[in-house]
Amino acid sequence: MATVTVPPVLTSPRDDAIHLYRAFKGLGCDTAAVINILGYRNASQRSLIQQEYRAMYSEDLNKRLVSELRGNVERAVVLWMHDPATRDATIVRKALSGDVIDLKAATEVICSRTSTQIQQFKQIYYAIFGVLLESDIEYQASGDHKKLLLAYVHTPRYEGPEVDRLMVGNDAKALFKAGEKKLGTDEKIFIKIFSERSRAHLAAVSHAYHNTTTFDMYQAIKKETSGYFEHGLLTILQCAENPGNYFAKVLHKAMKGLGTNDSTLIRVIVTRAEIDMQYIKAEYRKKYGKTLNDAVHSETSGHYRAFLLSLLGPNH
Template sequence: MASLSVPPVPTDPRRDAVDLHRAFKGLGCDSTTVIAILAHRDASQRALIQHHYMAIYHQDLLHRLASELSGNHKKAVLLWVLDPATRDAAILHQALNGDVTDMRAATEVVCSRTPSQMRVVRQAYLSRFGGHLEQHVAARASGDHQRLLLAYLRCPRYEGPEADPAAGARDARELYRAGERRLGTDERTFIRIFSERSAAHMASVAAAYHHMYDRSLEQAVKSETSGNFGFGLLTIIRCAESPAKYFAKVLHKAMKGLGTNDTALMRVVTTRAEVDMQYIKAEYHRSYKRSLADAVHAETSGNYRTFLLSLVGRDR
């Protein structure tokens, strides 16, 4: 369930475009108006606003926002105004080609999306950045991690909720034989099963593994693999079992300790606000005994804080 709050009566995108332009005029930017509009419009509404802004003012709204805003507030808004597929493509491009390569961020996006979502993301990546996502992944990743990501990008997987318990038990047995039962690990078997099976099936495999061997599949992955390869496998299995729990943990890690990982924070908030943020908030509260809104409020400030809290939504 999304946390995004939009007006009950559809707004006029042309009026929104005019109001945004007025917010940009004069000394400084009226960020309150920018947030009030953009943080309360869904993807289709934001696209229409951008269309009308270009038609009226002959200027790209993203470019104008980039010139008017600053800091993390600017970064978060610029991510948010993109459509979901282009946003994922932008996150992947920055992670793979930015000043600092962030393979964890790239792995998270690839391994937490459905095959149909990734098909659109790959098209958006090529259109926006003029390169093939698979080629950039192959250039930045290596070894089993590279093989896992490329297989996950290329394999067409079933996306429905059905799973065959017997088939799940067979895969659990095969993973046990490829890992904990033998000396060394058969990584190819892990890559094949994790990349070719649906999320529902992987959840069934995890349940069967725990029942058969009195040990979680996640524990087995942690003991048998390491580094980015292990992180990719864990991302797949955790998102298969509970995407909300997975992203709640990402958010908690981003905000715990000294300093805040703002890149991870804005990545999760902007990509999940229209998907399942209400479930993530519930998991966050259950796991960490604190509301997500309180945590975001404590770790951020200014317009950046106001914008993120507008997307996260108030506690209910």
């Protein structure tokens, strides 16, 4: 469920392109005008605006936005202009090859996406950057974390709701034997089950696991694994059970304490606004007793705040 609010009476993509061009003219950029257009258009509308802008002014709208905007609002708006697969490819590439390597961000994006989404962004990754996603993972990740990511991006997974109850029971037992029951951990079993099984299957395994042992799956993963490997397994499991709850926690953590993790805030709000932000907002309110809009409002300011709030939609 998306949260982006498109006006009931919409100007044409051509008119939007003209208004954007005017916002760029003269001294300084009219950032408010840019946000009032782009923050209230869905993916297909943004794509048409880009086409019109190029046809009319013989320049790339994204490049113009980079040169006109600054700081966090620039990062958020430019990311918003991409289609979802290009966006994921851009985020992961920056996380794996930028000035600061951010394995946590790369792991979050990879392990929270469906098999289909990963196949799409893998193709774009290679087309834009001329390098295989697997090569960047191979170079930057290590140990069991690397094995998990490589298996996860390589393996096609079923995306439907049906599960095989017998297989669910066997997987729950296998994970118990590979973790809690033995001294040390058989990581290979965790990697195999978490990278090959569907979300519905993993959610059922988590339930079955809880019924056969004193721990739940989350506690078992935290007890048996650590670091980025643990983060990857927990992301896969939480997104199998309740992605809205997972992203609500990620956002809360980004805004907790002193300072705000803006790159996390931008990444999650921009990538989920047209997918499941309604659910994330509902989970956030239920979990933390305040609306996500209010939390973002208190942690951000200026045009950056206005843009993020435009993507979050009405405050409820």
